[in-house]
Amino acid sequence: MIKSLTSLRFVFAFMVFMHHNVIFADFLLLKHLFSEGYAGVSFFFVLSGFILSCSYRERLLSGKTGALQFYKARIARIYPLHLLTFIIAAILLEPFCFNFEYSVKFISNLTLTQSFLPFRETYFAFNFPSWSISDEMFFYFLFPFIIYPACKKQNVFHILLFSVLTILFFLTFIIKKETYQHALFYINPVTRLADFCIGICLYNFCVRVSARHKETLKNIKWGRVEIMAVAFFIGFYLLSYYIPQVYRYSFWYWIPMSLLIAVFYLSRNGLCSKILSNKYFVALGEISFGFYLFHRLIGQIFSDFISKMQIDMPYPYCFIIIFTTTLLASYLSFKYYETPCNKIIKQLHISSFKNLYKKNIKRMSSVYSGCKRQF
Numbered sequence: 197m198i199k200s201l202t203s204l205r206f207v208f209a210f211m212v213f214m215h216h217n218v219i220f221a222d223f224l225l226l227k228h229l230f231s232e233g234y235a236g237v238s239f240f241f242v243l244s245g246f247i248l249s250c251s252y253r254e255r256l257l258s259g260k261t262g263a264l265q266f267y268k269a270r271i272a273r274i275y276p277l278h279l280l281t282f283i284i285a286a287i288l289l290e291p292f293c294f295n296f297e298y299s300v301k302f303i304s305n306l307t308l309t310q311s312f313l314p315f316r317e318t319y320f321a322f323n324f325p326s327w328s329i330s331d332e333m334f335f336y337f338l339f340p341f342i343i344y345p346a347c348k349k350q351n352v353f354h355i356l357l358f359s360v361l362t363i364l365f366f367l368t369f370i371i372k373k374e375t376y377q378h379a380l381f382y383i384n385p386v387t388r389l390a391d392f393c394i395g396i397c398l399y400n401f402c403v404r405v406s407a408r409h410k411e412t413l414k415n416i417k418w419g420r421v422e423i424m425a426v427a428f429f430i431g432f433y434l435l436s437y438y439i440p441q442v443y444r445y446s447f448w449y450w451i452p453m454s455l456l457i458a459v460f461y462l463s464r465n466g467l468c469s470k471i472l473s474n475k476y477f478v479a480l481g482e483i484s485f486g487f488y489l490f491h492r493l494i495g496q497i498f499s500d501f502i503s504k505m506q507i508d509m510p511y512p513y514c515f516i517i518i519f520t521t522t523l524l525a526s527y528l529s530f531k532y533y534e535t536p537c538n539k540i541i542k543q544l545h546i547s548s549f550k551n552l553y554k555k556n557i558k559r560m561s562s563v564y565s566g567c568k569r570q571f
Contacts, residue, residue, distance in 0.1 A: 198460065198461055199469075199478050199481075200463070200468070200472035200473055201247070201460055201461065201481075202478050202482065203473070203474075203478055203480065204456070204457075204460065204472065205240070205481045205484040205485075206477070206480040206481045206483075206487065208235075208240065208484075209236060209484040209485075209487045209488045210233075210236075210487075211232075211233035211234075211235065212234060212488060212491070213487070213488075213491045213522070214233045215231055215232070215233030215236075216233075216491065216492055216495060217491075217515055217519075229433070232433060232436055234382075235444065237382075238391055238445075238446050238449045238450070239449070239453050240488075241331065241332075241335070241388055241391035241392050241395070241446075242450070243457060244335060244395060245335070245392040245394065245395020245396040245398070245399070246395035246396070246398050246457055246461075247395075248336075248395075248396075249395070249396045249399035249400070252339070252343070253343055253347060256340055256344075257343065257344065257347060257348075266339070266340055267336065267337070268541065269542060270333075270336040271541065272537065272541035273538060274329055274332065274333070274485070275308075276533065276534060276537035276538070276541070277485065277533070277534050278308065278323075278329055278489065279306075280529070280533065281323040281326065281489045281490065281493055282305060282306060282322055284323070285322040285323040285493055286302070286322060288497055288500075289322065289493075289496055289497070289500075290321065297317075300313070300318060301318050301321040301322070302322075304319075305321055305322045305323075305326065308330040309330060310326070310330050311328075311330035311334075311384065311385050312330070312334075312384070314379045314380075314384070316378075316379070319379075323489060323492065323493045324492060325488055325489055326489065329489070331383075334385040334386075334389070335385070338389070342396065343396070346397065346400065347400060350400065354397065357393050357394075357397065360390060364390060364447075365447065367380070368381065368442045368443065371442075377441070377442045381445045381446060382445040382446070387446075388446065390446070391446055391450070394454060395454075398454050398458060399461075401458070402458050402461050402462060405462065406462065413462060413464060414464060416464070417466075418459075418462075418463040418465065418469065419466040420466075421459055421463070421466065422466040422467065422468035422469060423468065425452075425455050425456050425459040425460075426468065428452050428456075429453065429455070432448065432449065432451070433452075436449075460472070482530060483523075483526040483527050483530045484526075485530075485534075486526035486527075486529045486530050487522055487526040490525045490526055491522045494525060495518045495522075498521070502514070
């Protein structure tokens with residue numbers, strides 16, 4: 197991944213963190229600035245389509261990487277940490293109980309299918325930021341099927357995508373209830389697939405620009421372009437205060453986020469790129485997935501602890517403890533859990549499972565034959 201884009205992942209993960217930990221409640225501008233941090237999820241979805249296209253487009257189209265290999269790599273990337281945070285949440289926050297509602301929440305969250313269910317108590321159960329990982333898994337499943345028309349039939353794909361976006365836009369006028377708007381336009385993976393597809397189209401556009409305008413790109417003063425792209429995004433971010441909530445769930449940020457990603461991908465050593473390419477910022481970007489999945493879990497556990505212990509602690513101190521603990525947990529998880537699990541899963545061969553299955557079938561057949569001879 198491009199180093200500057202890796203670092204940006206932590207920037208937007210921190211925005212989501214601030215959305216869940218609004219510390220400047222007494223200052224209107226700062227309150228809006230950080231409470232709007234959920235927009236970081238849109239960035240992750242668009243960036244996901246962009247990066248997967250960058251990493252797998254040619255390999256999938258040429259047949260060097262098969263769909264099963266792709267799925268294995270994606271599961272290795274996200275499921276181990278999801279499973280860990282899910283188990284922690286199930287033990288500490290939502291102890292098991294024998295009823296149908298709990299079973300639905302448990303199974304859907306374990307299998308990362310919770311975002312398909314239009315019930316807040318289900319898709320926000322256990323470690324609730326994982327609802328977006330549920331969306332990501334859906335995107336990953338469809339990616340091998342999307343990438344061919346997105347690259348080989350681009351005109352048809354663009355027309356189809358534009359038609360879907362138009363339908364979604366008009367649905368915002370029809371669906372008025374806020375809870376339905378939140379479930380459909382922010383949570384539901386089918387509608388959020390639009391963000392992912394925009395990321396794929398954006399990468400195709402960047403590849404075309406890189407191929408046709410190599411000399412022009414070399415002569416651009418990227419430092420200024422990067423600052424303009426960042427300023428453009430900040431402008432949209434501040435203006436969102438005057439935009440209806442339903443549009444801010446995704447539509448409002450598509451253009452500034454796409455511009456931000458494209459500029460940092462095409463950039464040739466601009467000032468912002470150099471800063472974001474610093475090894476410390478890149479390291480933060482690498483642990484951003486853990487930071488995203490741990491932050492709310494640690495916040496809830498800490499809040500429950502000080503409440504039970506009846507500790508009266510000023511919120512700024514709580515904020516600092518939650519942030520530093522989340523950062524530490526993310527680092528330890530990345531180094532000692534996520535990376536080893538990723539390697540182990542990637543080293544597993546599908547053929548080995550087939551051989552194991554055949555061996556078990558043979559054993560069962562021999563046992564059955566021996567029993568048959570005895571009786």
